[in-house]
Amino acid sequence: EAGVAQSPRYKIIEKRQSVAFWCNPISGHATLYWYQQILGQGPKLLIQFQNNGVVDDSQLPKDRFSAERLKGVDSTLKIQPAKLEDSAVYLCASSFRQGLNTEAFFGQGTRLTVV
Amino acid sequence: DAKTTQPPSMDCAEGRAANLPCNHSTISGNEYVYWYRQIHSQGPQYIIHGLKNNETNEMASLIITEDRKSSTLILPHATLRDTAVYYCIVRVLNTGGFKTIFGAGTRLFVKA
Numbered sequence: 392e393a394g395v396a397q398s399p400r401y402k403i404i405e406k407r408q409s410v411a412f413w414c415n416p417i418s419g420h421a422t423l424y425w426y427q428q429i430l431g432q433g434p435k436l437l438i439q440f441q442n443n444g445v446v447d448d449s450q451l452p453k454d455r456f457s458a459e460r461l462k463g464v465d466s467t468l469k470i471q472p473a474k475l476e477d478s479a480v481y482l483c484a485s486s487f488r489q490g491l492n493t494e495a496f497f498g499q500g501t502r503l504t505v506v
Numbered sequence: 507d508a509k510t511t512q513p514p515s516m517d518c519a520e521g522r523a524a525n526l527p528c529n530h531s532t533i534s535g536n537e538y539v540y541w542y543r544q545i546h547s548q549g550p551q552y553i554i555h556g557l558k559n560n561e562t563n564e565m566a567s568l569i570i571t572e573d574r575k576s577s578t579l580i581l582p583h584a585t586l587r588d589t590a591v592y593y594c595i596v597r598v599l600n601t602g603g604f605k606t607i608f609g610a611g612t613r614l615f616v617k618a
Contacts, residue, residue, distance in 0.1 A: 395549075424606070433593060433608030434550065447605060482549050484606075494540065495606055497549030 393417065395498035397483050403504045409471040412501045416464065416485030422446075424495060425458055425468050426482040434482055440466065473505045509533065509596040515613040518588075524581040526612050528594030531575045538597055539570060540606070541579045543590040550593065550608075553579065584616045 396415040404410050416423050421442050426434035437456065438448040443463040451458070455474070460466040470477055480500040486493045511529045518524040530539060540555040554561055554568045556577070561568040567580040581588055593611040597604050 426608075433591075433610050436605055436607065439605065484549070494552040494555060496552065499547075499549050 395483055395485055395496055397481075397498035397501055399501055400499065401502050401504075403506060404473055406475055406505050407472040409469065410473055410503060411467050411469045412481050412483075412503075414466045414468070414483030414498060416466070416483070417496055420485035420487050420496075421463070422486045422488060422493075422495075423460055423466050424484040424486075425466070426484065428480045428482055428500070430479070437468070470503075473503075475505050478503055478505045509598060509607070510594045510609050512592075512594050512609060512612045514610065515615065517615045517617060518581075518584045520586055520616055520618050521583055524584040524588065524614060524616070526579040526581075526592050526594075526614065527576065528578070529576045530594070530596050533574050533596050535574075539568070539574075539577050540595040540597060541566070541568065542593045542595065542608075543588075544593070544611070545587075545590040553592075584614075586616050586618060588614065589616045590614060 398413050423440045425437045427437050428434040437451045438458045439446045440460045443460050456470055458468045480502050482497055482500045484495040484497040486495040509530055509532055538555050538557050541553040542550040544550045553565050554563055556568045556570055570577045591611040591613050593608050597606055
């Protein structure tokens with residue numbers, strides 16, 4: 392079974408530029424998550440999708456971050472414009488369903504450096 | 507906020523059992539305890555989860571106390587490759603659905 396795919400693996404941009412990350416979840420997984428992990432910290436949930444609908448985006452800085460999952464499969468996360476404090480690893484995860492008894496599978500992440 | 511507390515770091519000798527504790531005193535009756543680990547430069551990896559009974563799989567064992575307020579992840583024979591950050595998580599149900607909230611985790615160092 393293929394895992395969660397993310398691209399690119401690394402990205403370096405200047406502040407105020409825009410950037411987009413792509414995620415392809417495990418086939419058949421209805422729930423998709425985007426996390427931000429700053430160096431030395433645990434992952435922080437940014438947004439959670441159930442199929443193509445947003446379940447929770449309470450931690451997403453909506454003035455600069457946006458995410459979509461138009462067909463309920465792939466997802467993109469965009470930052471526009473980027474700030475220095477956005478430097479982090481952006482992790483995508485998916486799970487078969489929502490629920491208390493279901494594990495999430497993570498991709499390797501995209502490491503973003505804003506200079 | 508995370509519903510769990512873990513020690514920031516632990517050491518373990520290679521070949522010995524690594525016992526990683528976790529406190530989750532506010533856990534609700536139907537909430538599961540999950541463990542993930544994150545090896546440097548990789549995404550978190552699912553290890554095991556449980557509700558009230560002890561669980562075992564090919565990676566680890568999970569011991570949950572009878573009152574469910576704490577648990578211990580056991581790696582029976584730690585290897586150098588088990589050096590990682592281990593996260594204990596209780597999935598939280600809120601108005602937006604079920605959320606997996608990570609804390610700071612325990613950094614486990616396995617030493618030769």
